[in-house]
Amino acid sequence: MNLTSKPLAAIIFVVFFGGIAFSTGMGWWVTESAKQPAAYTEGEFVGQSNPADIRGSYTFGVVENAFGVPSKVLAQAFLIESNSPSTFAIKGLEEIYAANEFEIGTGSVRLFVAFYNGLPIDLTADTYLPENAAALLQDRNLNAEQSAYLKTHTIPNPGNPAPEVAPTTEPSQSAAPAETSVENLIKGKTTFQEILDWGVSPAMIEQVIGAPMPSPLTKIKDYCIEKGLDFETVKATLQAEIDK
Amino acid sequence: MKIFGKRLFRPRSIWIRRVVQWFFFLLIAIIAINHTLVENGGGIPFLSTASLHALCPFGGVVTIYQYATIGTFVQKIHESSFVLMILAFILSILFGPVFCGWVCPLGTVQEWVSKIGKKLFRRKFNRFVPAKLDNILRYLRYLVLAWVIYVTATSGTLIFADYDPYFALFNFWTTEVALPSLIILGITLLLSVFVERPWCKYACPYGAVLGITNLFRVFQIRRVESTCKNDGVCSIVCPMNIPVDELQTVRDHQCISCLECTSEAFCPVAKTVVFNAGGVK
Structure with missing residues (x-):
């Protein structure tokens, strides 16, 4: 059986787009990761979403769905001026705070969400929050360790003058x-x-x-x-x- | 073109292949641009926002080991890569590496650049590499394939993306692209002025995988010796430098099923170089 170019071209289209349509129908056509952070696998909070698994590709909306922290609160904490804060991608923080001496990024959102919801998170690394975020956490139920960490890991909001004493890392157990x-x-x-x-x-x-x-x-x-x-x-x- | 049943003009190329190549090039380019737009808060409605990794069938190949051993995909690879890998395999088992010859946008771009070389060097084009060296270099892509699979399996990350000219081609405007991949893309395009599809011939690990199907594919390119004029046109036009005029059935691991050698395109004798299943009489 001979085959020429035109039928071959048609077969290529049918196989690719038919295959994609079929796999979509079967639920196999997935082009991105599920925006669902991993859950704690042990301890008191087993089964709950773990803020440590928040990714830079997540938006505030995804965080709101997974952790119940309103997008508006997140936007307020990190000084994001947007009409639709739920669409703000967390990795955008790095650019906004690029000029800061102390980094504000995905780790900061993880820390904020954990403190906001009273969830455990590793405090051995130095992660910083802007003043606004720290102020919003004052009303939350932080334990002594978290309060002490927050005190020493808060930086001025962008545009505000730096404090005389820079944040230190002393309170964390294995800090620098x-x-x-x-x-x-x-x-x-x-x-x-x-x-x-x-x-x-x-x-x-x-x-x-x-x-x-x-x-x-x-x-x-x-x-x-x-x-x-x-x-x-x-x-x-x-x-x-x-x-x- | 036919008048009174007689063929007046012979097509000089498989034009429908150019259409298919353009289509897939534009499709991938637009999706890649849309992905960037979406990441920056914009995006084109109703268009896929998938990343290039999600639309690369080779991603399915490199994640096979991790999927078989721990049941997960390599980071940035998704189910869609697996689906595309299977579809490309189905096509290849039936028709050979048509993905390379008809779909792959990097192959398409190399062909576009090669048009400059064809004008500059005419008959010398695609004949610069000495045959002995060329024969050895053509197995290099299997080493590249082995390396890519090894480093992906051991690291669990897409290290090849740092060296992948295809990724660079559709991401050169983003910060995701690594310098080595841009350099390799530049070298590939430069070499395309002298050699047809240099990346495909010497380095493409996915071409290496699909090329194996040439050994057992259902539809083969076959030359009918009884009507062949032995003018060598089929070999001259082959972008992969396969000596079609010396073969009865093309089972060369480098064939990309472009059909340029067939009687439908450059072979001047009807039904002499054909693409068929079941053999020729």
């Missing part, structure tokens, strides 16, 4: 030692070259990221986003190496 230089903190703009300069070996970096060393000029945060790694986790591990 007192001699940690502020200049040696990993931020959103920190490159692999910088942490190499701060004494972290390439082998250690490769161990942390689980892959060969990328170009030293690559920003760690960009790399994590590209590779789907959790920046907060990578940052905390590398920061611990710097602080040794």
